[in-house]
Structures are given as C-alpha cells and as structure tokens.
Amino acid sequence: MKEYFADLFAAVTSIAKGMGITLAHLFTKNETQQYLSEENPGARWQSVIVPEGLLQDRSRMRLHVKIEDCIGCKQCEKVCPVDCIDITTEKREKTDAPIFAADGTAVKQKVVQFDIDMSLCCYCSLCVYPCPTECIVMTPEYEFAETVKSEFLYRFAKETPAPPEPPKKETSDPVAAGGS
Amino acid sequence: MSSQTQYKDLEPDEAYAFKPEDLEPDEMILNMGPQHPSTHGVLRIELKTDGEIVKDAQPHIGYLHRNFEKHAENIDYQGVIPFTDRMDYVGSMNNSLTYAVAVEKLMEIEVNERVQSIRVITSELQRIASHLLALGTYGMDIGAFTPFLHSFREREKILDLFEWLCGARLLYNYNWIGGLSHDLPNQWTDRAKIFLDQFEPVIDELDNLLSYNKIFTKRTADVGIIPPERAVGYALTGPNLRGSGIKWDIRKEDPYCGYEKYEFDVPVGQGRYGPIGSCWDRYYVRVEEMRQSVRITRQAIEQMPAEGDVRETVPKRVKPKPGEAYGRTEAPRGELGFYVVSDGGLIPYRVKGRSPCFVAMSIFREIAKGEMIADMIAIIGSLDIVLGEIDR
Numbered sequence: 001m002k003e004y005f006a007d008l009f010a011a012v013t014s015i016a017k018g019m020g021i022t023l024a025h026l027f028t029k030n031e032t033q034q035y036l037s038e039e040n041p042g043a044r045w046q047s048v049i050v051p052e053g054l055l056q057d058r059s060r061m062r063l064h065v066k067i068e069d070c071i072g073c074k075q076c077e078k079v080c081p082v083d084c085i086d087i088t089t090e091k092r093e094k095t096d097a098p099i100f101a102a103d104g105t106a107v108k109q110k111v112v113q114f115d116i117d118m119s120l121c122c123y124c125s126l127c128v129y130p131c132p133t134e135c136i137v138m139t140p141e142y143e144f145a146e147t148v149k150s151e152f153l154y155r156f157a158k159e160t161p162a163p164p165e166p167p168k169k170e171t172s173d174p175v176a177a178g179g180s
Numbered sequence: 181m182s183s184q185t186q187y188k189d190l191e192p193d194e195a196y197a198f199k200p201e202d203l204e205p206d207e208m209i210l211n212m213g214p215q216h217p218s219t220h221g222v223l224r225i226e227l228k229t230d231g232e233i234v235k236d237a238q239p240h241i242g243y244l245h246r247n248f249e250k251h252a253e254n255i256d257y258q259g260v261i262p263f264t265d266r267m268d269y270v271g272s273m274n275n276s277l278t279y280a281v282a283v284e285k286l287m288e289i290e291v292n293e294r295v296q297s298i299r300v301i302t303s304e305l306q307r308i309a310s311h312l313l314a315l316g317t318y319g320m321d322i323g324a325f326t327p328f329l330h331s332f333r334e335r336e337k338i339l340d341l342f343e344w345l346c347g348a349r350l351l352y353n354y355n356w357i358g359g360l361s362h363d364l365p366n367q368w369t370d371r372a373k374i375f376l377d378q379f380e381p382v383i384d385e386l387d388n389l390l391s392y393n394k395i396f397t398k399r400t401a402d403v404g405i406i407p408p409e410r411a412v413g414y415a416l417t418g419p420n421l422r423g424s425g426i427k428w429d430i431r432k433e434d435p436y437c438g439y440e441k442y443e444f445d446v447p448v449g450q451g452r453y454g455p456i457g458s459c460w461d462r463y464y465v466r467v468e469e470m471r472q473s474v475r476i477t478r479q480a481i482e483q484m485p486a487e488g489d490v491r492e493t494v495p496k497r498v499k500p501k502p503g504e505a506y507g508r509t510e511a512p513r514g515e516l517g518f519y520v521v522s523d524g525g526l527i528p529y530r531v532k533g534r535s536p537c538f539v540a541m542s543i544f545r546e547i548a549k550g551e552m553i554a555d556m557i558a559i560i561g562s563l564d565i566v567l568g569e570i571d572r
Contacts, residue, residue, distance in 0.1 A: 079259065
C-alpha cells in the first residue's frame with residue numbers, strides 16, 4: 001500500500017518535471033519552418049547549424065548533363081551501380097567541322113542518345129567523378145516529382161533518335177517503353 | 181502477364197510457425213505486423229497468446245529483402261558502397277566505413293591520419309544521430325511523444341552537417357575505399373563544435389523528460405530481461421550486450437581508425453531500476469553512449485591534422501589480389517562486419533554482411549515468452565532493430 005502511493009507520488013513529480021521542460025520550451029524560438037509560405041515563396045530549409053547559403057554547396061539531387069561538353073566516353077554509364085544511364089554514340093565523320101568541349105577536349109563521338117532514368121537513380125554521384133569533361137553534375141534541384149513514371153526519363157541528347165513505336169496495347173511499364 | 185513470374189501464396193504450413201491444431205483451448209494465434217508502426221520497418225511477429233500473456237513468439241523476416249549480397253557480386257567494389265548505405269539506413273556512415281575498412285584490409289591500404297580522424301568524427305556523429313532516433317521512437321512506442329520531437333530536432337542538425345559535408349542527408353556514399361569523397365568544408369569543425377556544445381545539455385534534458393520518468397521506468401525496467409550469459413550465448417553485440425553488463429566494445433577490443441588514441445568509457449547496464457539487462461538498461465546504455473560519442477568527437481576534432489589529402493590513397497582501380505578479409509567496426513547497433521572475398525577480378529567474388537540487428541532478433545523469441553502483448557513493443561524498441569539491415 002505504501003509503495004503504491006510512493007509510486008503515484010513519483011509518477012506525478014516526474015511528469016511535472018517533464019512538463020516543466022516542455023513549458024520552458026514554449027517560450028523559445030520556433031524550430032519548425034513553413035515550407036513555401038506566402039511570406040517567402042521559394043524558401044529552402046534554413047539550417048540552424050550550417051551557415052546560410054552553404055548547405056546546398058555539395059547537394060546531390062537531380063542529375064544534369066551539359067550535353068555540349070559530352071565526349072561520349074560512356075564512363076558514367078559503366079560506373080553507375082543501378083544502370084540508370086543509357087548512352088548511344090555514333091562516330092563523327094572526319095570531314096565534319098571539329099567541335100571541342102569546354103575544357104578543350106576534342107569531341108570525336110556524336111552523342112545521339114543520353115538518357116537518365118531519374119526514377120532508378122540512387123543519388124550516389126559515382127557517375128560525376130570519372131567524367132573527364134565534368135559535363136554530368138548533380139544539381140541542388142529536388143522538386144521534380146511527377147505523376148507519370150515515364151516523365152522521369154530525362155533525354156539530354158539533342159539528336160535523340162525517335163523512340164520506337166509504342167505497342168498497340170498500352171504498356172504499364174514506362175522503362176521498357178523508354179528503351180532502357 | 182504470361183511472361184512474368186507467377187507468384188504463388190505461401191502454404192499455411194510455411195507462413196505460420198504455430199499450427200492451429202496444436203493450440204490449447206485458451207490459446208490464440210495473433211499476427212503483429214508487418215505493417216505495425218512500432219516494428220520499425222516491416223517485421224511480422226506471430227504470437228501465441230493466452231489472454232494477455234504471450235506464450236510464444238516467432239518473428240518472420242524478409243519483407244525488406246533487397247538482395248544486397250547478390251548485387252555485390254555483380255558490381256565493382258566501389259559500386260557496393262551505395263548498397264551498404266542502404267542496409268542500416270539510419271547509420272549509413274558506419275556501414276560504408278565498415279565495408280571500406282574490409283576492402284582496405286584486403287588491398288593492404290593504410291589511410292592517412294586526417295582520413296582516420298574525419299572517419300571517427302563522422303561515425304561518432306552518426307552514432308549520436310542513430311541513437312537519437314532509437315531513443316525518440318522508443319519513447320513514442322511507449323507512449324511519450326515529446327522526447328521524439330526533441331531528439332529529432334537535434335538529429336536534424338547532424339543531418340544538416342552531413343549534407344553540408346557530402347551533399348546527402350541519409351545515404352552518404354562518403355567513405356570510399358582508401359579515402360573519402362570530400363574533404364571537410366571550411367568552418368565545418370567550428371560548427372560541429374557549436375553543435376556538440378549545445379547538444380550536451382540536451383541529453384540531460386532528455387533524461388529528465390523520459391529516462392527517469394516513473395511511468396517509463398515502470399514500463400521498461402522489469403521487461404525483456406537478458407541475463408549476461410544468455411546475451412553472450414546469443415552473440416549479441418553493441419548496446420544490447422552492454423545493457424546486460426558486459427563490457428565489450430570493438431572500438432576498445434579491436435581498434436580501427438585510430439580509436440586507441442581517444443579516451444572514452446564503455447557504459448554498461450547497471451540495473452538501476454530493476455534486474456540487470458532489462459529494456460531500461462539497454463535504453464540507458466544508448467543515452468550514455470551519446471555522451472561518450474560527444475567526448476570522442478571533441479578529441480578527434482582537437483587531434484585532427486590540419487593538412488592531408490583525403491583522396492591520397494584512393495586507388496585508381498580497385499582490383500585486390502585473390503584473398504579474403506573480414507573488417508568489423510562498432511556500428512550504432514553492434515558489431516557490423518563485412519567478409520569480402522576476392523578472386524583477383526574487378527568484381528567481388530562474395531560480400532557477406534554480419535548484421536548486429538539480425539543477431540539481436542534471434543534472442544527475441546527467448547525473451548518474449550511469458551511477457552504481456554504490450555511489452556512486445558517495449559522489447560522490440562529496446563533491441564533497436566532496423567529491418568533494412570536484418571533483411572538486407
């Protein structure tokens with residue numbers, strides 16, 4: 001009996017102690033932040049610990065390819081652990097005018113297809129490091145949700161060959177339809 | 181549809197460990213999970229109950245199976261690291277570190293001191309983040325919602341530090357074979373120090389909020405007791421073993437990354453609110469470990485050499501000689517190990533993961549017998565399992 005009331009007393013005091021902490025936090029600054037509020041549209045997460053503007057310095061979100069700089073070496077395709085990059089190249093004619101990437105490398109291959117399926121990408125950024133012309137980069141862009149899965153297939157090549165004729169019946173598999 | 185594999189349902193014999201015909205008159209079979217909010221993932225537990233008492237409990241795993249080991253046999257050594265990150269997705273830094281340590285052992289690479297220090301800093305911060313998640317959700321499982329908000333607020337700061345460091349918040353791909361993907365940015369260590377300074381009082385606050393709360397201690401202190409000899413018998417590691425009062429820590433016993441340089445204690449369960457090895461002991465070992473992690477991080481930041489290339493020893497081509505190596509580290513959940521076998525090619529012959537959560541799950545049946553149904557939640561939470569690592 002005595003223990004029962006001692007337990008009750010301990011429970012009430014320890015809860016009061018916890019409530020005291022909660023009460024003290026009532027008067028501190030808000031920790032939560034409004035996502036895309038009317039006051040600051042386009043606002044991103046403001047970190048309390050990281051200095052402003054530095055958080056996204058190395059962000060690894062959506063992939064982007066500067067296709068003019070791509071020399072078609074396919075190193076990113078080889079290193080990708082989930083095989084989400086699909087590249088097709090054609091040899092350029094010797095009579096064509098020489099083209100150079102931004103760092104001066106001669107472009108000898110014509111990239112006719114450079115597809116990245118962002119729904120497969122695992123954001124490891126392993127494709128970024130071996131690129132000799134630094135044309136494939138990860139951008140801090142994270143808002144690219146789509147309602148259709150085939151929209152995640154990003155076609156970066158300018159001279160993308162026409163996609164194969166879709167089968168008569170609607171397929172539910174957009175990856176197969178994208179040809180990757 | 182004809183070309184696709186036809187999946188057939190499991191026979192009742194395979195899906196259930198307990199047979200309805202073997203039940204006593206008062207007994208009942210109850211499925212807990214796989215979509216139960218307190219199972220920390222997708223874990224199904226089959227309970228044989230007699231009223232409120234659990235007579236027997238059989239965990240069924242495999243709902244989050246992602247074929248890690250077979251994947252690893254088909255990609256190059258560097259490509260395995262993103263998959264290791266996804267095993268224990270709340271302690272990714274430690275997972276990739278373990279794999280990197282194992283392959284470095286295989287290739288006989290010695291990383292420089294700056295890399296070692298940064299690895300210690302990041303893995304200790306990750307341990308704090310992981311324990312914060314474990315403690316916060318444990319409180320929520322028991323019925324205390326507020327500590328969860330406090331712990332996630334702090335965890336967010338660590339994730340911000342990591343995003344600043346390597347660009348990702350959860351799946352970092354930061355520890356590479358022979359080095360790191362990025363060097364520390366300017367001011368990073370200063371900001372980490374600011375975080376540690378303001379984090380230490382928060383641990384005391386969490387203590388007062390949850391650890392010593394009478395309701396919480398009543399719910400956890402007499403539940404799920406693992407005696408020391410049984411903990412050793414089931415090969416438990418990490419906080420689950422130390423909660424039973426056994427001082428075993430890979431960082432002390434088999435130091436890696438220069439842990440022998442740092443001063444820290446190995447907290448063990450004291451049995452303050454009941455028998456030793458209870459859920460409360462395992463919980464409190466994690467709280468104490470956060471304090472020790474803060475201590476180690478401070479020392480590592482202090483002793484870190486200012487100069488050094490973090491990619492100095494990164495091999496151009498990871499092609500180990502034929503052989504095998506087992507690398508192990510103290511992950512937040514216990515001893516994590518990777519056994520890597522090489523046949524001299526560019527692709528690993530075999531990568532086997534030794535997961536602490538899988539081992540911890542094996543003792544569940546033993547300690548669940550005779551407890552109440554409501555205590556199942558307390559036991560699962562105190563073992564701190566992550567299903568991504570159990571199923572791999």
